Amino acid sequence: MSPLPSRRAVRVLAPLVITVLLATLSACARGSGPSGPELALDAPLPTxxxxxxxxxxxDPQTKVALELSGEIGKLSFEVEWANFSGGPQTLEAFRADALDVGSVADIPPIHATWIxxxxxxxxxxFRKDPLDHPVYELGIAPGVHVRTLADLRGKRIAYSPGQAQGALVLRVLRKAGLTKDDVTLVELPSTGDVYVNALASRQVDMAPLGGVNIKRYLAKYGDRGAATIPHGVRDDPTHLYVRTETLRDPAKAAAIREYVQAWxxxxxxVYEHPEEWIQGYYVKDQGLSPADGAYLVKQAGEPDIPASWTDVIARHQExxxxxAAESGNPVINAKDLYDLRFERVAADAIRKKGA
Incomplete structure (x- = not known):
């Protein structure tokens, strides 16, 4: 299936690799705030x-999904796509006023608030049946004996503060009845194949691996004793988040609402068209093999987009x-991280689609 062009101009930014790029984007974006009255944060969302x-x-993955599904041609606003996602890059782009919407897990909004x-x-x-469809598995270095979570005591563990993998490590330790004092946390960025290489070189004994890295790690180092084990905790949140000040712009607030619906x-x-997604995204866009794409589709399972955020906020508070307990930062109210005006926007969009 060929991508459908948008009715609006769509520009794609190069990957975020240097601060100069952010400075340039920021300079270009100045003056992009509300040109008229600001929208109150408790006012109804404009439509x-x-x-x-x-x-x-x-949100580069969603960009491809929108192209393949034809949704991108229905957007009524212009999009400037930034070819990056994840916590650190999104946070830096927000701070440089170079981004309006970011796609992350549950940790970056917490750290953004703390800074x-x-x-x-x-x-x-989220993912339906999240324990059967985890985002991550615990990679175990060749020759290291870890078969249960309790075996992590005394081990060197890759740790990325401020990212989903870092929070997962803390959750796993708590589940195992361990603390940071019972292990050695080795701070490493969880980008690319950094964790795979750290495991293979025995720089660390355990590291959370996600996506195709799980399959490739076992294929490449399994004969040397590399392994993975399940962690048994939820690790599936995906969020769209924005700077609060962006929502004061009525035009952008309306566009964000429309984007959430399309998202x-x-x-x-994507879930209903696995073969088109494998070919269009994993093979053509990401350069993976069809087998790797099929593996990732199976691993992801079915999406769960809740109409109520009550349980979502409760889990986020945990x-x-x-x-906060581990870092010494103040406890914040999870509910304050959510714009409840958007609570039903995504769920209503897919309900109407199936109606």
Whole structure:
């Protein structure tokens, strides 16, 4: 299936690799705030997107899903796509005023708040049967004896503060009845194949591995004794979040609402069209083999986009409490991270799609 062009101009940014790029984007973005009265944060969301509205979005996987599904041609606003996602890059782009919408797990909004950057979550997505479809498995270095979580005592563990993998490590230790004092945390960025290489070289004994790295790690180092074990905790949150000040712009607030709707419909399309997704995203866009793509589709399972955020916020609060206790940062109210005006936007979009 060929990608469908948007009715609006769509520009794709190069990967975020140097601070100069962010500075350049920031300079270009100055003056992009509200041109008229600001929208109160408790005012109803506007539903009409004014002509000329533009969003800068760091969500490259959804971009491809929108193209393949045809949703991108229905957007009524211009999109400037940033070819990056994840916590650190999104946070830096927010701080440089170079991004409007980011796609992350549950940790970056917490850390953004702790460094004084007000943000709001506007969409939440999970996996049905999350323990059977985890995002991560625990990679075990060749020759290291770890068969249960209790075996992690005394081990060197890859740790990335401020990212989902770092929080997962803390959750796993708590589940095992261990603390940071019972292990050695080795701070490493969880990007690319850093964790795979750290395991293979025995720089660490355990590291959370996600996506195709799980399969490739076992294929490459399994004959040397490499292994993975399940961790048995939920690790599936995906959020769209924005700077709070962005939501004061009525035009951008309306466009974000529309994007959340398209994002939800695209997520369902990906699940319902696995072969097109494997070929269009994993093979053509990511350069993976069809076998790797099929593995990732099976691993992801079915998306879960809840209409109520009550349980979502409660789980997020547990994460905040854990991170605060470990880091010494103040406990924040998880509910304050969410813009509840968006609570039903994504769920209603897929309900109407199936109606």
């Amino acid at each position: 009409q997107v004014p002509e000329g509205t533009r969003l800068r979005i760091g 004084g950057l007000p943000v709001k979550i506007v969409a939440a997505k 939800a419909r695209a997520a369902v399309w 994460t905040i409490d854990l991170l």
